[in-house]
Amino acid sequence: xxxxxxxxxxxxxxxxxxxVSPPPVPFEAITRRGKVIRLRRxxxxxxxxxxxxxxxxxxxxxxxxxxxxxxPAAPAMxxxxxxxxxxxxxxxxxxxxxxQNIAGxxxxxxxxxxxxxxxxxxxxxxxxxxxxxxxxxxVRGVAFAFIQLPASVGGVIVNGDQHVPAVxxxxxxxRYHLVGFSYSLAGPLRVTLAKPYPGWPSDVFVPTLTTPGxxxxxxGLWLNTYTYxxxxxxxxxxxxxxxxxxxxxxxIKLQFGPGGDCYEFAQNSPAGAQMGYCGPVSTPxxxxxxxxxxxxxxxxxxxxIGYAFQVSPGTARVKAVLDNGSSVLxxxxxxxxxxxxxxxxxxxxxxxxxxxxxxxxxxxASTTAVPRYGYTQFQP
Amino acid sequence: xxxxxxxxxxxxDVIGTDSDEDFSAFATSRWPGLVRLxxxxxxxRWLAEDMAQTALARAYVAWRRVSRADDPDAxxxxxxxxxxxxxxxxxxxxxxxxxxxxxxxxxxxxxVNERTALLAALRQLPxxxxxxxxxxxxxxxxxxxxxxxxxxxxxxxxxxxxRALAKLRDNPVLAEGDDA
Numbered sequence: 001x002x003x004x005x006x007x008x009x010x011x012x013x014x015x016x017x018x019x020v021s022p023p024p025v026p027f028e029a030i031t032r033r034g035k036v037i038r039l040r041r042x043x044x045x046x047x048x049x050x051x052x053x054x055x056x057x058x059x060x061x062x063x064x065x066x067x068x069x070x071x072p073a074a075p076a077m078x079x080x081x082x083x084x085x086x087x088x089x090x091x092x093x094x095x096x097x098x099x100q101n102i103a104g105x106x107x108x109x110x111x112x113x114x115x116x117x118x119x120x121x122x123x124x125x126x127x128x129x130x131x132x133x134x135x136x137x138x139v140r141g142v143a144f145a146f147i148q149l150p151a152s153v154g155g156v157i158v159n160g161d162q163h164v165p166a167v168x169x170x171x172x173x174x175r176y177h178l179v180g181f182s183y184s185l186a187g188p189l190r191v192t193l194a195k196p197y198p199g200w201p202s203d204v205f206v207p208t209l210t211t212p213g214x215x216x217x218x219x220g221l222w223l224n225t226y227t228y229x230x231x232x233x234x235x236x237x238x239x240x241x242x243x244x245x246x247x248x249x250x251x252i253k254l255q256f257g258p259g260g261d262c263y264e265f266a267q268n269s270p271a272g273a274q275m276g277y278c279g280p281v282s283t284p285x286x287x288x289x290x291x292x293x294x295x296x297x298x299x300x301x302x303x304x305i306g307y308a309f310q311v312s313p314g315t316a317r318v319k320a321v322l323d324n325g326s327s328v329l330x331x332x333x334x335x336x337x338x339x340x341x342x343x344x345x346x347x348x349x350x351x352x353x354x355x356x357x358x359x360x361x362x363x364x365a366s367t368t369a370v371p372r373y374g375y376t377q378f379q380p
Numbered sequence: 381x382x383x384x385x386x387x388x389x390x391x392x393d394v395i396g397t398d399s400d401e402d403f404s405a406f407a408t409s410r411w412p413g414l415v416r417l418x419x420x421x422x423x424x425r426w427l428a429e430d431m432a433q434t435a436l437a438r439a440y441v442a443w444r445r446v447s448r449a450d451d452p453d454a455x456x457x458x459x460x461x462x463x464x465x466x467x468x469x470x471x472x473x474x475x476x477x478x479x480x481x482x483x484x485x486x487x488x489x490x491x492v493n494e495r496t497a498l499l500a501a502l503r504q505l506p507x508x509x510x511x512x513x514x515x516x517x518x519x520x521x522x523x524x525x526x527x528x529x530x531x532x533x534x535x536x537x538x539x540x541x542x543r544a545l546a547k548l549r550d551n552p553v554l555a556e557g558d559d560a
Contacts, residue, residue, distance in 0.1 A: 005545075005549065006517070006545075009513075009517055009545075009548065010517045012498050013420065013498065013513075013514070013517045013518050014517075014518065016420075016498050016499060017416040017417075017419060017420050017518055018416070020415060020416050020419050020428075022411060022412045022415035022416070022429065022432075023429070025407050025408050025411035025436075026429075026433060027404065027407065029433055030407060030433055030436045030437050030440060031437075031440060033433060033434065033437030033440075034437045034438075034440035034441045106500075106503075107424070108424045108427060
């Protein structure tokens with residue numbers, strides 16, 4: 001390798017690693033880990049002493065004691081490789097809840113609970129999470145829920161008579177105990193633990209949606225509990241930034257987590273403000289949630305519109321065709337193994353068509369059904 | 381309910397109030413560099429933050445020793461690399477390199493593709509070769525310093541570096557663009 005090539009490598013490596021914007025230093029997590037390390041070391045030292053005692057007493061114990069009794073393991077079903085832990089039919093429509101990896105190929109496995117293969121909800125690392133979602137366009141009047149249970153709790157009882165057993169789901173190297181069920185939005189919902197668990201109330205809180213037509217919850221967006229173990233944000237990044245005609249800068253940021261794919265659109269001007277909105281989390285093979293929000297406040301149509309959405313792993317580029325025939329070619333940015341695209345359409349232009357391109361430049365899909373404000377879902 | 385959080389809250393502060401401020405300043409100044417170094421070693425943003433946390437947590441536990449060390453950064457780097465080794469042992473099968481883009485790289489708009497291609501090329505290297513590349517061209521360490529970090533001889537560093545560069549030579553990131 002020549003000196004020039006080495007300089008090129010150094011430049012590329014610096015460019016790549018400097019582009020990483022770490023979050024603020026997580027002091028609490030670091031000090032907590034420090035304490036865990038100290039506890040483990042103390043435990044290991046105590047364990048070594050205890051082991052010596054056990055070895056010394058083993059022969060006596062063998063003579064004196066009965067064979068040890070092992071408590072029977074609680075029976076639990078294990079989900080198959082497809083990760084399905086609950087399924088059924090609601091109002092004539094089949095449904096299923098599963099744990100699925102929603103990261104692109106080649107990236108760290110990212111487990112999420114999906115309803116019928118779409119609308120993902122990242123799985124929490126510990127029990128205690130419960131969430132509901134509704135798909136009014138597909139199944140009216142019905143919501144779907146899951147609960148992450150401790151391993152020793154065998155299931156839950158829904159509305160006093162429906163026993164829902166926990167299912168073990170192995171995904172991304174982790175093991176989860178999950179229950180899933182559907183419930184009618186017309187009636188109350190009461191969920192009780194099948195077996196008491198220390199520190200948990202017998203009634204499990206599941207965030208419920210309101211009656212049909214009155215729900216304020218967005219279609220396909222999970223409503224989660226937030227327990228102390230739950231991170232509010234799984235990943236965050238700046239997706240795109242630039243300058244509008246006339247000078248003001250703009251930026252589109254992403255916060256991805258149990259709250260969904262949350263975008264923040266901001267315009268850097270004296271009168272500029274931020275707009276933020278969350279949409280359903282897309283899955284690699286599911287519909288893509290296309291978000292559109294004005295950059296800052298103003299009369300509709302008077303200002304620039306920002307667009308952001310997650311694209312499938314196979315998407316290499318997206319072409320945004322404007323109403324005057326010109327086009328924007330934003331490059332996808334990968335955040336936590338998921339590809340996103342973000343760009344801005346300055347006033348008075350408007351977005352006419354979106355075209356998905358693969359690595360060879362071939363058209364994968366296109367649509368003219370783009371939102372002006374808020375989000376829409378499109379299946380490429 | 382006695383949970384893990386309560387249990388940890390009962391553990392006294394590891395380093396004491398006075399040293400807390402020193403550690404806080406140390407962690408704040410090192411955190412971005414550690415995350416970036418870990419990202420270079422793993423290509424995984426989540427894992428990088430996790431490894432950086434681990435390194436600083438270990439530094440926190442051993443703060444008295446670390447704060448008096450001639451080169452605390454070398455200590456952190458060693459922890460980070462060791463954490464990376466443990467990760468490779470656990471996840472070797474799961475790790476799959478991403479595909480570099482088919483289209484040629486030119487212009488600032490394609491920086492993301494360039495970076496993706498570089499990360500993909502790094503992922504295709506064996507862990508030790510990836511480490512020497514990142515430690516040499518990102519951290520700017522000498523052969524001896526890299527050897528100290530990795531726990532090997534400077535000769536091993538040179539041979540690993542040579543092999544890694546040979547594998548990277550055909551990468552389009554190195555073959556194209558200016559080097560100004």
